[in-house]
Amino acid sequence: MNKPIRFIILLAAIATALTSLATEPINYYNNALGKSDEALMSALRSIIRVHNEVSYSSGLLNAFKKADVDNEGYIIDIYSNCRYRPNDNGSSASHVGQGYNREHSFPRSWFGGEVAPMNTDVFHVYPTDIKVNSQRGNYPYGVCANGTRLTYGSYVAKGKLGNSTYPGYNGTVFEPDDEYKGDLARTYFYMATCYKNELQSWPGSPQLDYRTNKYKAFSTWTINMLMEWTRLDPVSEKEIKRNEAIYGIQGNRNPFIDHPELAEHIWGNKQGKPWNGRTDDTPATIISPVDGSIIDLGSTTLGTPIPYSIDLKSEGLTTGVTMSMSDNEYFYVNASTFTASEANNGTSFIITFTADDLGTFDNLITIGNEEVTSTFTVRATAVDLDITGDVNGDGEVNIADVNAVINVILGDDSGDIDGDVNGDGEVNIADVNNIITIILGL
Numbered sequence: 001m002n003k004p005i006r007f008i009i010l011l012a013a014i015a016t017a018l019t020s021l022a023t024e025p026i027n028y029y030n031n032a033l034g035k036s037d038e039a040l041m042s043a044l045r046s047i048i049r050v051h052n053e054v055s056y057s058s059g060l061l062n063a064f065k066k067a068d069v070d071n072e073g074y075i076i077d078i079y080s081n082c083r084y085r086p087n088d089n090g091s092s093a094s095h096v097g098q099g100y101n102r103e104h105s106f107p108r109s110w111f112g113g114e115v116a117p118m119n120t121d122v123f124h125v126y127p128t129d130i131k132v133n134s135q136r137g138n139y140p141y142g143v144c145a146n147g148t149r150l151t152y153g154s155y156v157a158k159g160k161l162g163n164s165t166y167p168g169y170n171g172t173v174f175e176p177d178d179e180y181k182g183d184l185a186r187t188y189f190y191m192a193t194c195y196k197n198e199l200q201s202w203p204g205s206p207q208l209d210y211r212t213n214k215y216k217a218f219s220t221w222t223i224n225m226l227m228e229w230t231r232l233d234p235v236s237e238k239e240i241k242r243n244e245a246i247y248g249i250q251g252n253r254n255p256f257i258d259h260p261e262l263a264e265h266i267w268g269n270k271q272g273k274p275w276n277g278r279t280d281d282t283p284a285t286i287i288s289p290v291d292g293s294i295i296d297l298g299s300t301t302l303g304t305p306i307p308y309s310i311d312l313k314s315e316g317l318t319t320g321v322t323m324s325m326s327d328n329e330y331f332y333v334n335a336s337t338f339t340a341s342e343a344n345n346g347t348s349f350i351i352t353f354t355a356d357d358l359g360t361f362d363n364l365i366t367i368g369n370e371e372v373t374s375t376f377t378v379r380a381t382a383v384d385l386d387i388t389g390d391v392n393g394d395g396e397v398n399i400a401d402v403n404a405v406i407n408v409i410l411g412d413d414s415g416d417i418d419g420d421v422n423g424d425g426e427v428n429i430a431d432v433n434n435i436i437t438i439i440l441g442l
Helices: 003-019 037-048 058-067 130-136 178-194 210-216 220-232 237-250 262-266 340-345 399-410 429-440
Strands: 100-104 125-129 159-163 172-176 285-288 294-301 306-315 321-325 331-333 347-353 359-368 373-383
Touching: 037 178, 037 210, 037 262, 058 237, 100 130, 125 130, 130 159, 172 178, 178 220, 178 237, 178 262, 210 220, 220 262, 294 306, 294 347, 294 429, 306 340, 306 373, 321 331, 340 347, 347 359, 347 373, 399 429
Parallel strands: 294 373
Antiparallel strands: 100 125, 159 172, 285 306, 306 347, 321 359, 331 347, 359 373
């Protein structure tokens, strides 16, 4: 295996492992399952658009202390190698290394200035070196082969300004360092999704082209570039921690950190394909009940219901499933429809058998949707109640007979006791039920 392939596999493994650390609430993205393209984007917007707004001054600075500090308490500056403390914020600088301020990675001039809630949405506002922030200005992100990287002594910018060398655009761009390109791509996906309904009226920039690409929002060259960035720079532990911190502050999440594959379904190579809530393309599968299996409910006397719990578990469903039965006379269930989330997370249902005819009955059950189906059989037996119940032969039917049958079931019987009260060839709880029924005079 050559080195590039090994490197790509390693990146994928790391991305999968780190993404699994995210702790999104159960069912948080449930309304987005089964959707693709604009419908998927709109569903995500409805999930994340309403959130708590923080103030520009103290609100953002306090948010940085929770979302953008490392284990040693230093600000994580995506624009420089400077080691700033949270109190090192300022407003002006003559060179790199003189403090940090608020960087609107999605420049606020693009959405009309100090407009709420975009102006203080922590997901796109980062603490960055003041001088590098000023150098970036409101230029779009891009790629430049020969750009200007600011330095001052040991302080070095993590980014450079220059003429774009990325196909499709030749204006001035700011190119962030590779380690944060994926972060910023996923930030931009968040902004285009969260503010999908507002974006078409924004002043815009060379990075945006709603007129041409509609809901996809970005110019074509930007879409191509951002998709490259998110693929080459997978979700990092820093992003996961930041996502969790901002969730605690704003009450919403960045879907493209929790599920980076979402970008592929809206802008990438999975357009037109419904999102199944998973990072891989595993086909929808019903794990339990096993397709083709037979589940024996046991036996019961005529007219006596016997309930049985059956587990339902699936993987990769994007739409709900429905259950149908071939026998609706002797069998009935407490639920026949299940959402994709219920099935994927695992649930159960109760099937009950009761009959007024003797015999063994099979019920073919089908669970499925347009993606997948699973069929299995449940079997139950109805027996006659014409029994004495005097298991131990003492001339009475009482609790001693119940205990005798239980001993047979447990394998503790030391006497010559059959225990097969109902004559179905087995000694089980149905025999106990039969004796109790006789004792009660039912």
